[in-house]
Amino acid sequence: MTPALELEGVSQHFGSLRALDGVSFSVAPGSRHAVIGPNGAGKSTLFALIAGARAATAGRVLVDGHDVTELPEHRRVQAGVVRTFQHSSLFLKCTALENVVLAAQRKAGLSWSMFRPLSRRTDLIEAAHELLERVDLLDRRAEDAGSLSHGERRQLEMAVALACRPRLLLLDEPAAGLSPRETGRLGQVVRELPHDVTVMLVEHDLDLVFDLADTVTVLHLGQHLVTGTPSEVRASDEVQTAYLGAGDSSDLFLEGAP
Amino acid sequence: MRRLGGVGLLLLLLALPWMINPYAISTVTRILVIGLLAISVNLLTGVTGLPTLGQSAYFGIGAYTGAIVSTTLTAVGPAQMLLAALAAGVAAAVTGPVAMRARGVSFLMITLAIGEIAYVAARRLDITHGTDGYAGIPPVVPLPGLPALRLDGLVYYYVLGGFLLVFGLVMLLLRSPFGLALRGLRDNESRLRAVGYPTSTFGVAIYCIAGAIAGVAGSLWTSTQQFVAPGDMGFSVAALALLAVVIGGLGSMWGSVVGAGLVVLTQDYIGGYLAGYGMLLLGVLFVLVVYLLPRGIAGLPLPRRVSA
Numbered sequence: 001m002t003p004a005l006e007l008e009g010v011s012q013h014f015g016s017l018r019a020l021d022g023v024s025f026s027v028a029p030g031s032r033h034a035v036i037g038p039n040g041a042g043k044s045t046l047f048a049l050i051a052g053a054r055a056a057t058a059g060r061v062l063v064d065g066h067d068v069t070e071l072p073e074h075r076r077v078q079a080g081v082v083r084t085f086q087h088s089s090l091f092l093k094c095t096a097l098e099n100v101v102l103a104a105q106r107k108a109g110l111s112w113s114m115f116r117p118l119s120r121r122t123d124l125i126e127a128a129h130e131l132l133e134r135v136d137l138l139d140r141r142a143e144d145a146g147s148l149s150h151g152e153r154r155q156l157e158m159a160v161a162l163a164c165r166p167r168l169l170l171l172d173e174p175a176a177g178l179s180p181r182e183t184g185r186l187g188q189v190v191r192e193l194p195h196d197v198t199v200m201l202v203e204h205d206l207d208l209v210f211d212l213a214d215t216v217t218v219l220h221l222g223q224h225l226v227t228g229t230p231s232e233v234r235a236s237d238e239v240q241t242a243y244l245g246a247g248d249s250s251d252l253f254l255e256g257a258p
Numbered sequence: 259m260r261r262l263g264g265v266g267l268l269l270l271l272l273a274l275p276w277m278i279n280p281y282a283i284s285t286v287t288r289i290l291v292i293g294l295l296a297i298s299v300n301l302l303t304g305v306t307g308l309p310t311l312g313q314s315a316y317f318g319i320g321a322y323t324g325a326i327v328s329t330t331l332t333a334v335g336p337a338q339m340l341l342a343a344l345a346a347g348v349a350a351a352v353t354g355p356v357a358m359r360a361r362g363v364s365f366l367m368i369t370l371a372i373g374e375i376a377y378v379a380a381r382r383l384d385i386t387h388g389t390d391g392y393a394g395i396p397p398v399v400p401l402p403g404l405p406a407l408r409l410d411g412l413v414y415y416y417v418l419g420g421f422l423l424v425f426g427l428v429m430l431l432l433r434s435p436f437g438l439a440l441r442g443l444r445d446n447e448s449r450l451r452a453v454g455y456p457t458s459t460f461g462v463a464i465y466c467i468a469g470a471i472a473g474v475a476g477s478l479w480t481s482t483q484q485f486v487a488p489g490d491m492g493f494s495v496a497a498l499a500l501l502a503v504v505i506g507g508l509g510s511m512w513g514s515v516v517g518a519g520l521v522v523l524t525q526d527y528i529g530g531y532l533a534g535y536g537m538l539l540l541g542v543l544f545v546l547v548v549y550l551l552p553r554g555i556a557g558l559p560l561p562r563r564v565s566a
Contacts, residue, residue, distance in 0.1 A: 117430070118433060
């Protein structure tokens with residue numbers, strides 16, 4: 001089966017700083033694939049390269065077997081590669097509903113339509129309502145995104161991404177700053193995604209990672225350390241060393257920690 | 259209630275030639291023309307977040323196109339309007355991609371340069387009759403077969419027709435999916451790219467549309483003045499249009515027209531008593547508006563939203 005995503009020696013150098021250095025791994029279609037690593041490991045840079053927000057210094061990115069390395073960001077979205085941002089990035093002076101519609105109308109091929117009012121595109125607005133319902137924001141739809149709370153913005157961020165009908169969804173720290181209840185809700189939304197959607201997530205909340213992910217990749221200082229099942233990663237000495245340094249033998253992944 | 263107000267305003271505009279003297283009506287005509295120019299500036303600056311001082315260039319291109327078409331081709335107004343929109347739109351399509359390489363203040367400076375280049379070109383070229391200005395423009399014919407309009411009141415109706423047509427189209431545009439995309443571009447361009455929009459292409463598209471609208475305004479200007487000079491596309495025209503937009507409120511189209519009214523009236527009537535200090539007065543007006551009405555006359559700067 002063709003992998004949903006293949007990275008072949010992907011690098012991103014900023015001068016002499018190697019934010020990513022020859023990273024190669026692949027992501028199986030339909031998998032829930034987490035990318036973890038200590039701060040500065042290159043996780044966000046990796047997502048930016050996959051989404052096309054940055055051009056790789058070297059290497060190739062293949063989505064569903066097609067080389068997308070040269071495609072600009074908006075074309076990759078058309079190909080189904082959609083990401084959410086580590087720091088909520090929304091249209092703050094548009095309502096929550098408009099934020100979702102903005103993404104949905106592009107996917108529906110209506111973004112160049114100039115004469116028919118949006119309010120008459122009932123199918124588009126109903127689809128947006130449904131997505132807002134899914135992230136628990138339906139009753140907040142008329143609020144400006146700028147007046148939503150942090151947690152609500154994270155949820156809206158998710159709804160906007162889903163409105164793009166992703167085939168490969170990249171979630172950059174979706175649970176950052178969320179309450180346990182909100183995190184639970186987020187996990188549920190991800191679990192409810194159909195399995196033709198491949199999900200990659202960068203996350204510091206390791207409980208969420210091991211709850212959702214079937215595969216885990218560990219990055220360290222811009223290099224690929226290991227890719228494997230959660231239990232393989234837990235057992236890896238390399239990962240232990242990367243996070244805690246050599247000689248520290250305390251347990252990195254506490255089972256059942258709060 | 260809102261609809262009732264609109265109908266009342268329309269009736270007032272239609273009755274105006276019977277209510278005020280010809281000089282006053284020609285002033286209202288000029289307010290409508292500058293109002294259209296301000297709307298084109300507002301589409302870029304208020305709605306899309308691209309501050310511009312270059313719309314005078316497309317206004318001038320429309321004005322000269324109107325002049326050339328009326329003297330060499332036809333006195334029929336709508337044909338002049340259409341060709342002026344086309345010429346200005348094409349000029350915007352050539353220059354827009356250059357301006358869209360930048361954003362913010364850099365975008366502003368590039369559009370300023372475009373305006374200055376157009377002004378200098380109008381002074382130098384033969385086709386525009388250089389600094390002499392383009393004279394000998396026949397009175398406009400509103401539709402084929404109708405007599406030419408020689409009275410100020412009738413020219414006013416012609417301009418009002420063109421104005422309402424463009425205003426209506428702009429209102430439709432703002433409520434459409436494309437209009438929402440423009441607001442998205444203003445709010446957060448990188449996010450818009452990340453949901454799949456080629457944002458620069460959208461920027462160039464609205465730049466062309468705004469250019470065409472400025473071109474229509476230019477052609478209406480030619481029809482009312484029957485004379486075009488390089489000064490009609492100078493920096494002061496661009497600055498006054500931007501001033502009208504700020505006074506009226508960024509993003510509000512009717513606010514821009516009211517702002518244009520204030521600017522034109524201040525310059526024409528009050529400025530006359532102040533012996534050439536009209537511009538100074540506009541400067542004071544600008545400072546007052548920025549301090550007292552940060553969101554302009556419209557107060558609520560955003561165009562119509564999607565209803566829930």
